[in-house]
Amino acid sequence: MNAASGAPGAVVPPRPEASRPRLSVVVATYNRADLIQRLLHHFARQTLPPSDFEVVVVDDGSREPVAPVLEKLSLPYTLRVETQANAGAAAARHRGVLAARGDIVLITDDDMQVAEDFLARHLARHPPGSRNVVLGGIRPDPAISDMPLFERWYAWLNNRIAASMSGPKRRAHGWQLFTGNVSFRRADYVAAGGFDKSLGQSEDIELGVRLEKAGCRFEFCAAAHVLHGSDHTSYEKWLKRAHRYGVFDSRVADKHPDVPQVDPWRFLFEMNPLARPLLAAAVVAPEATRPLTEAVMGAARRADEAGYPKLAFMGTSVTYAMEYLRGARAEAGSLGQAARHVARFALSAGGPGQVRRLVQALQEDALEATRSEHHGHAGPKAVAAMVLTSDGYRVLALQRLREAARGLGIPMGNHALRVAQTALLGVEIGKDVQLGTGVYFVHSLGTVIGGDAKIGNRVRFYGNNTVGTAKDDGYPTIEDDVWVGAGARILGPITIGARSRIGANAVVLQDVPPDSVAVGIPARVFPRRDVDSE
Incomplete structure (x- = not known):
């Protein structure tokens, strides 16, 4: 040693x-x-x-x-x-x-x-x-x-x-x-x-x-x-930990307001509806409701002793959440500030926030896709033509609607839109795929993007492409401004570097550095010689 x-x-x-x-x-x-x-x-x-x-x-x-x-x-x-x-x-x-x-x-x-x-x-x-x-x-x-x-x-x-x-x-x-x-x-x-x-x-x-x-x-x-x-083994220390998590999760949420999963106020919307009045009471009157918290935990212990573990765990969850939200309320400083935090979460993660993000994404996609198609130009007429006539933009529009459905907790809506996307436009995009802004499908027919593949901004697919897994061991990441030639396949947990070009019918099984060209089966990788000209 x-x-x-x-x-x-x-x-x-x-x-x-x-x-x-x-x-x-x-x-x-x-x-x-x-x-x-x-x-x-x-x-x-x-x-x-x-x-x-x-x-x-x-x-x-x-x-x-x-x-x-x-x-x-x-x-x-x-x-x-x-x-x-x-x-x-x-x-x-x-x-x-x-x-x-x-x-x-x-x-x-x-x-x-x-x-x-x-x-x-x-x-x-x-x-x-x-x-x-x-x-x-x-x-x-x-x-x-x-x-x-x-x-x-x-x-x-x-x-x-x-x-x-x-x-x-x-x-x-x-x-x-x-x-x-x-x-x-x-x-x-x-x-x-x-x-x-x-x-x-x-x-x-x-x-x-x-x-x-x-x-x-x-x-x-x-x-x-x-x-x-x-x-x-100390119940009191367990409650103190719950309180501290409420305090510090609030600080994490302030650092990352774009990530609703770390916002402590989500529990007011995600917990069982029967528990929400108890949680709200703990926020409105933190000290006065402590006997209520003890009563909930007492009921949980009795359920445990009687052989009802699910009820016992439900009661314990409510007990923890009440103390956790007391911590979040303490960090907020006042009931008014806590109410503003709750409203912020509701607007960003709820229905209004989803609609706002959907509209913004559709606008950004139209601009970026138009610039990609017209060599950087995006005048009003060109953008209108893109929105009204391009199948590539329709793929993106349906994808943004799917993302909004997921965010609103409507899985059947996401599934129905996925079916429509495949049937009408010939492209199959998995439910966990992340598409960047302005991804453009020059020809969408026959393209499959699976698993949790990550596609960067302004990536161009020329049709009949596969972005998937080689041996069920992960999916690709494609960075910004990559072009994927017709018939090309990108397989496995690999990364295609920014601004690279994947040749037609290439089969890519290894990482491709930025500013590279990949051609052949399996693909060989070469530096791009035309970077300065674009």
Whole structure:
């Protein structure tokens, strides 16, 4: 074992390139010497060769420093220990990532347990050139039945979150990032600015939102799971955590008003209608309604004792949400400010916001598609002709209507529009595909874009194109201003760089750098020679 204890602010010198591990595991710990030792012994049994990974433990100011204890362990891999004054989990993890030497960083918690193939499964989801963020599964410890109701509720909630990301037609998002089990490229983390250390909670989802906005692809891997055995047994501390999450989620929402999934006021619209009056009461009269919260939790406990787990979890959810929204109300500062935040959410994420975004998207698509077709010119007559006569624009218009239907929670409307899009225009676009502004289908017939492919702005498809998966292992990302020739196929979790040209009938199976030309079967890649002329 190689252990080092760093003073706060110490800079760890990089290792020589030849000795760099492929993967760095970062674990923050605080007053949990026994648990961190258990986790380190689990890493000693990994199928991944010890030379391929390192573990960086950051002691966030434990009362009894862990470095002297960990230095005595005999482990087959490189272990380094960083020590800092207590600054919170976000600061500790940030320090660990900066000290990491691997290209891929995996973050987990000190109270987790992992299987022997845990690290190998994470690393397998990061092929060369990818920008994946891998969210692993979090399963409850088999001793979950001995835990209090509120901790069993937490395990139930994790299972629901995992189910929302599992399956071929579902995908993970940045706002689902949880530092209990996640891996990503160190370079992407650094480029995004790392954890916001000013956040006392929810720094993980805030980082996830920024990584997704920066173009990272999120995927869920249930097999790369951890067992979570909580040592939280205090109901009062559980309520305080709920309150803190309400406070800090409000700050995350202020940073990212364009992401409704991180707005704490969404619970007033998404929770069971029977629970909404209780939530509203907690916002209007935070202190006066505390006895009501205790009554709800008491009912949940009685349901649990009587053998009705669903009712017990529902009651626990309401209890948590009431305290969570008290935190959001405290951050708002007054009932009037809270009401303004609720109105902002309703206007941005509800019906009016969807209609406004739909109109804006249709206008922007018309302008960009016209510029693309007319070499940068977009006069009123040309735009009108595009809207009235172009099948390529009709594809986009139907796609924007589909997006609005999804945003309004009308899945059947999205499905009906998808059928119309295929039947009338001959193009098949999956429900999770992201189309940028001004994507132009010169000839739409026979084009298929599947899965969760991401298409940038002003991309041109010349017809009979396939953008899909090669072996059910992910879908392409096509950056801005790419032209895809007739009959070309782009397959797998690859990236086509901006301004590249894909030749007719080419089959592209590997990344294409920006300003390149790809031709042939399989495609060969060459630099573009005409970049300066366009």
